[in-house]
Amino acid sequence: MFDATYFHMPLFKPGTVVQWGSKRETISYVVVRRSSLLVHLVGLDVPVDSAALTLAPSRFTLTRVA
Numbered sequence: 642m643f644d645a646t647y648f649h650m651p652l653f654k655p656g657t658v659v660q661w662g663s664k665r666e667t668i669s670y671v672v673v674r675r676s677s678l679l680v681h682l683v684g685l686d687v688p689v690d691s692a693a694l695t696l697a698p699s700r701f702t703l704t705r706v707a
Contacts (some may be wrong), residue, residue: 649698660695
C-alpha cells in the first residue's frame with residue numbers, strides 16, 4: 642500500500658558513509674553545480690556524481706508533526 646504522507650530519498654550530508662563501487666567512502670561535502678549534485682569524498686580531490694553512489698533512502702514526512 643502506498644502512503645502519501647511520506648517520501649523516501651537518499652540524504653547526502655557530511656559524515657555519511659556511502660558505497661562507491663566496491664568501496665565504502667565518507668562524504669566530506671556536497672555541491673550543487675549546474676543542476677547536478679556532486680559529492681566530495683574524504684581523501685579524494687575530484688567530486689563524484691551522486692548517481693554513482695549507493696545510499697539507503699531516508700524517510701521524510703509531508704505533513705506537519707507537532
